[in-house]
Amino acid sequence: MSLLVAVTGWQPDMWLDHFGRSARGLTVVDARAPYDPAEVRYAAVWKPKPGLLAGLVHLEAIFNLGAGVDALIADATLPAVPVVRVVDPDLTRRMTEYVVWQVLHHHRAGFHFHSAQSERRWRPLADQPAAGDVRIGIMGLGVLGRDAASALRRLGFDVAGWSRRGDAASDVPVFAGAAGLDAFLARTDILVVLLPLTPETRGILNAGLFARLARDGRLGGPVLINAGRGGLQVETDIIAALADGTLLGASLDVFEAEPLSSDSPLWAAPNVVITPHAAADSDPRRLCGYVLDQIERHRAGLALDNVVDRMTGY
Ligand code: NDP
């Protein structure tokens, strides 16, 4: 009985090494080398080559080694077995760190002070708003969005969320679906995006949406922070919105095409922080155990956790 490991873009050898060290009776096979497809019962993957899993007739479950499954389920040949995604406290903490880091950067006028320092000038702000004066809107109030919301709330920000179905149990106000979007945007100074990429969310971060963000906030204009997926955003609209002041600034961790091309105007756009899809790395030291525990439970006839709904795409 084999676990096939197919990792693209990250370091496959590191994953193979960690799976191999604690394989618990499974044979761990490397998708880059010859293997017997009939032996494969489980696959642990990140962006596998489309079609790679199609011929695995005894496959019982696929473990996506990241939280977002858009790249995996875009493969029309994917076998109809459960797809499990990553939900892990370490990954969640990393994302919350990123979100807090970027929110504070914009809130505490990071660009202003960096430029003053580069000119060796002492330039205090006339008016630093308090956290409670700044309204943060989190699009996507799932595992990652909820944790970021709690951390920002503890810092004193005025936080609300937006999700597909709403959440009556949330400790921040939640706006739901298309009906709630306008009101959510109208009360948002810093928009934090932690949505999955699905047919419904593709291209949602566009000129029409930016124009509906609050214009009466204490930061002087709305800010976009996207760590969800690049396919959510229309980059030409972001560049135009930064140029004409519809957006005051942005932090982008994800892009329509990755890596971001060196000639993209985003690199030089005003008030933009660019990171290379590094907001929350999947750490094999943590996640191999998560996958192997689930396989053990599955072998014992128990249900898998965090199975993706292929209809909604997340
Ligand atoms: P979850 O599945 O837990 O949460 C998704 C959230 O998005 C839910 O609140 C869901 O609403 C909401 N949502 C989905 N579709 C819509 C829609 N059409 N309209 C409104 N809301 C919608 O995902 P996670 O929080 O675990 O992860 C979110 C995303 O973060 C991942 O899919 C991935 O793309 C990205 N990511 C990026 C990383 C990086 O390094 N940049 C690292 C890890 C993840 P509802 O609650 O109603 O279902």
Ligand code: OXD
């Ligand atoms: C993820 C990612 O989805 O790293 O986990 O982007």
